[in-house]
Amino acid sequence: MRKILSLMIVDLKMWFRQPKLVIMSVAPLLILSIFAGLFLAKTEVLPVAIVMEDGDSSAIELRDYLTNLKSGSGALWFDAQQDDNETAQEKFEQGEVLGLITIPANLSERLSAGETVEIPIVINNINDDVTKNFIQRLQNAFNRFNDGLQAGGTAYYIPTVDFIADTTPDLPLIQYLCASILGLAILMSASLAITFSIAREFEDGTLKELVMTPKLFNVLAGKFLSAVVQAFIVTLFILLEEKVVFGYLPANLLSQIPYFFWGVLFSVGLAAVIAAKIKQILPAGILVMVINIGGWWVSGGLAPSEAWTGLLRRIADYWPGTYFYQVYINASLLGGVSGELVARNLVITGLFAAVMFAAAYAVFVKEVREA
Amino acid sequence: MRVKIIAEIEKSIKYWKTHKMIALVSIFPPLLICLLFVGVFNTTGIVNIAVVNNDTADSSSAWTEKFLDVMETRSGTIPYFTLDVTDAATAEHMFDMHETFAILTIPEGFGESIAEGTPLSLSVRFTAAHEDISKNVRLGIEARIYDFVKLYDLDTNIRPGVIVDAALQNDSLPRSSYMMAGILIWTMVFFGLLVGGALGANEREEGTETYIKMAADGQVSSLIGKWAASILISGAMLIVLTLFYMLFFGVRFPSVKSVLYLFLMFFILTGIFSLPGVLYGRKAGDFRLVPAPMIILSITLWLVSGAMNPLEFSAGAAVFKYLPTASGIRIMSYALFERGGQFVRESFVILAVWFIAVFALFLAGILLQRRKSKKCRQVL
Numbered sequence: 090m091r092k093i094l095s096l097m098i099v100d101l102k103m104w105f106r107q108p109k110l111v112i113m114s115v116a117p118l119l120i121l122s123i124f125a126g127l128f129l130a131k132t133e134v135l136p137v138a139i140v141m142e143d144g145d146s147s148a149i150e151l152r153d154y155l156t157n158l159k160s161g162s163g164a165l166w167f168d169a170q171q172d173d174n175e176t177a178q179e180k181f182e183q184g185e186v187l188g189l190i191t192i193p194a195n196l197s198e199r200l201s202a203g204e205t206v207e208i209p210i211v212i213n214n215i216n217d218d219v220t221k222n223f224i225q226r227l228q229n230a231f232n233r234f235n236d237g238l239q240a241g242g243t244a245y246y247i248p249t250v251d252f253i254a255d256t257t258p259d260l261p262l263i264q265y266l267c268a269s270i271l272g273l274a275i276l277m278s279a280s281l282a283i284t285f286s287i288a289r290e291f292e293d294g295t296l297k298e299l300v301m302t303p304k305l306f307n308v309l310a311g312k313f314l315s316a317v318v319q320a321f322i323v324t325l326f327i328l329l330e331e332k333v334v335f336g337y338l339p340a341n342l343l344s345q346i347p348y349f350f351w352g353v354l355f356s357v358g359l360a361a362v363i364a365a366k367i368k369q370i371l372p373a374g375i376l377v378m379v380i381n382i383g384g385w386w387v388s389g390g391l392a393p394s395e396a397w398t399g400l401l402r403r404i405a406d407y408w409p410g411t412y413f414y415q416v417y418i419n420a421s422l423l424g425g426v427s428g429e430l431v432a433r434n435l436v437i438t439g440l441f442a443a444v445m446f447a448a449a450y451a452v453f454v455k456e457v458r459e460a
Numbered sequence: 461m462r463v464k465i466i467a468e469i470e471k472s473i474k475y476w477k478t479h480k481m482i483a484l485v486s487i488f489p490p491l492l493i494c495l496l497f498v499g500v501f502n503t504t505g506i507v508n509i510a511v512v513n514n515d516t517a518d519s520s521s522a523w524t525e526k527f528l529d530v531m532e533t534r535s536g537t538i539p540y541f542t543l544d545v546t547d548a549a550t551a552e553h554m555f556d557m558h559e560t561f562a563i564l565t566i567p568e569g570f571g572e573s574i575a576e577g578t579p580l581s582l583s584v585r586f587t588a589a590h591e592d593i594s595k596n597v598r599l600g601i602e603a604r605i606y607d608f609v610k611l612y613d614l615d616t617n618i619r620p621g622v623i624v625d626a627a628l629q630n631d632s633l634p635r636s637s638y639m640m641a642g643i644l645i646w647t648m649v650f651f652g653l654l655v656g657g658a659l660g661a662n663e664r665e666e667g668t669e670t671y672i673k674m675a676a677d678g679q680v681s682s683l684i685g686k687w688a689a690s691i692l693i694s695g696a697m698l699i700v701l702t703l704f705y706m707l708f709f710g711v712r713f714p715s716v717k718s719v720l721y722l723f724l725m726f727f728i729l730t731g732i733f734s735l736p737g738v739l740y741g742r743k744a745g746d747f748r749l750v751p752a753p754m755i756i757l758s759i760t761l762w763l764v765s766g767a768m769n770p771l772e773f774s775a776g777a778a779v780f781k782y783l784p785t786a787s788g789i790r791i792m793s794y795a796l797f798e799r800g801g802q803f804v805r806e807s808f809v810i811l812a813v814w815f816i817a818v819f820a821l822f823l824a825g826i827l828l829q830r831r832k833s834k835k836c837r838q839v840l
Binding site: 116120124127133135160183185196203204205208209212217223224229231232235239243246249250252254259260369372383386387392393396398418419423426427 | 538561587589590601606626633772802
C-alpha cells in the first residue's frame, strides 16, 4: 500500500509541475461551461410588436395575455412592445422585432356575437424553429384567452391540461447544462489524468524501470489513485465555478461521491488503452478530449439523448457514456432516479468498464514489452 | 523576393501533399461539428408520450378518439407526438426508465364532457429537468388542443374565440439548414487558422528555420509565401468540404451570386485568419500544438457570432456584431437564404475594416522588422 501511495504522490507532483497538463485538464471544461452557460442556455424571448386598433377591453386582455405569458421556468415568452402601426412596421422591417401582431378593433363586440376572430400575425421566418416557437406561444395564449368566453349567454370552454412536473418550477436550461458539464468533468478529467500519466512514462522512456518492479499492479494502482485525486480536484474546481458563475449546485451533494467513482471507473479504461497505444502525451490527450466531448454531446450534453432520432439516436444508444449521463444528470437535478434505471445503467457501464480495464492491462503489458 | 515567395508557396503545397495525416486532421473537425451540431437540430421533431386512456366507454370514446387523432397528426408545428397507449403501471415504468417524456392521462367521461361543452381537465405528467423538452411538451400539447378546438368547434359550429392568422415574411427554412451558413464561415476560419498554423510550424519541425533566418528578407518572404499558400490550400479543401456539405447536409446555392459571395467571404475571412495562424505556428514550432487552440478559438468565435440563432437575438449581440465571423455569417445567410438583408451593408463595412486592419498591421510589422535589421547592420 505504501508503494502505491508513493507512486501516486510522484504522479501527482508531476501533474502539478506541468501547468500545460493542468491547463489541458481544466481549460476545455471551463470554456464549455462558460460558453454553454452564456450562449446556449438562454431562453429565446421573442421580440414582437403589438398594434392595437382600438382600446377595447378584450383587446387589452389579449395583449396582456401575450405580454405576461411565461414558460414553466418563469421566463417570458415574448418581449412584447405596443406600438402604432407605422412604428411597428418600421421595427419589423429593420429586424428589431420578429413578429407583428395586430389586434383588430371591436374585439369584444365581435366575440360577444359569437364570431371567430382571426388575429393577423406577420412573422419574419428567420428559420422554422423560431417560427414554430412563435406560433405555439401564440396558440398557448389564445387557448387561455378563449377558455370560458361568453356569447349569447353561453360560456364556451376548451380542454385544459394540468401539467404535473417531476420538479417545480421547470428547471432552467442552465441547470441541465451545469449538471451535464459536471458529469463531463468527472469523465474527462479522470481519463485525461490516466492518459497523461501513462503516455508520459512512454515518452520519458521510464517504463522499463517501472515494469521491473515485482508487482505491476502497484504501478497501475498508483496511477489510478493519482487519476482519482486529479479528477476530484478538477471536478471540484468546475463545481465551484458553476456555483459562483451560474449558482448551480447538485440536488444531493453527498450522492455525488458514488457517481464520481462510478464515472472514474467507467472512463479510465478506454483512456489507458489510448495512452498505451499512442504513447505521446499531446496526441493521446487530444484524442481522449475529443472522444469525451463528442461522447458528452451525443450522450445528452445539451439535451437528453432520448430526444434524438435517426443516426444520432443510434450512436447514443450504442455509446455506453449515455447510460452514465442519463442517471448522473437526472439524479443531480431531481435528487434521484428510479432504482431500476440505476441498476440497468450500472450493469451496462460496468460491463464496458470491465472490458476496457482488461483491454488496458493487456495493451499496456504488450506495449511495455515491445518498448 | 517574388521568386522566394513563389518558392515558399510551392514548398508549402508540397509539404501539404506529403503530410496527408495533417489534411485528414483538418477535415475531421468540420465533419464532426456538422454531425453533432446540425445533426442535433435535425432530429428533435418527434416526441413519444405514453397515454393512459381511462375514457373507454362507447358513449364517450368518439370525442376522445378524435382528440387522440389530433394529438397524433403530423401537420402544424413540431413536436409531433407518437402515442404509446398503455395502462397506468406500464406508463409509469416507461417514465421511470426514461422511455417516454410524458404521460397523458385522459379522465373517464372526457369525451362526454366535450360533447356537453364542459371539458374535463387532462393531466400530463412530464419531466421538467430540461427546459427545451418541458417547453416542447407544454407548448406541443397546447398546440394540439388549439388544433382540436379549431377542427371540431366542440359542441357548436359557431363559437367565439381568437385564432392565429399567420403570414410568413420568408420561405420555410429548417434550423439545421440555417446553421449551414455559419458552418461554412466557421470552416473558412478554421482552415485559415489550422493550415496557417501547420505551415508556420513546419520550418522548426523540419529544422530549416535557421536557413530562413539567415537569408536576406527570408522571414518576410517565408511569411508571405506561407500566408498565400494557406489561402490556396484552404481554398482547395473548402471546395471539397462544400461539396460534402451539399451532398450530405443539403447546402444549396440558389444563384451564381451566392457562389460569388462564398468565394468573397472565403478570400476575406481566410485571408484575415491565416496570418495569425502562420504566426502562431511559427511561435509554437510543433503541429501538435496547433489543432486544439485553433479549434477552441474558431468554435468560440463561431458560437458568439450567431451560429445557432440569428445574432440580433443572441446574448452580447451589440458587441459581437463587430466580429468578422459575425459579419461573415450574416452575409452568408443573406446569400444562401435571403435572410437579414438589412445587415449586409454594415457587415461588409466591418469586414473591410478588419481586412484593412490586418494588412496594415502586417505591413507595419514588416517595416518595423526591416528598420530593426537595418539598425543591426549599421551597428555591426
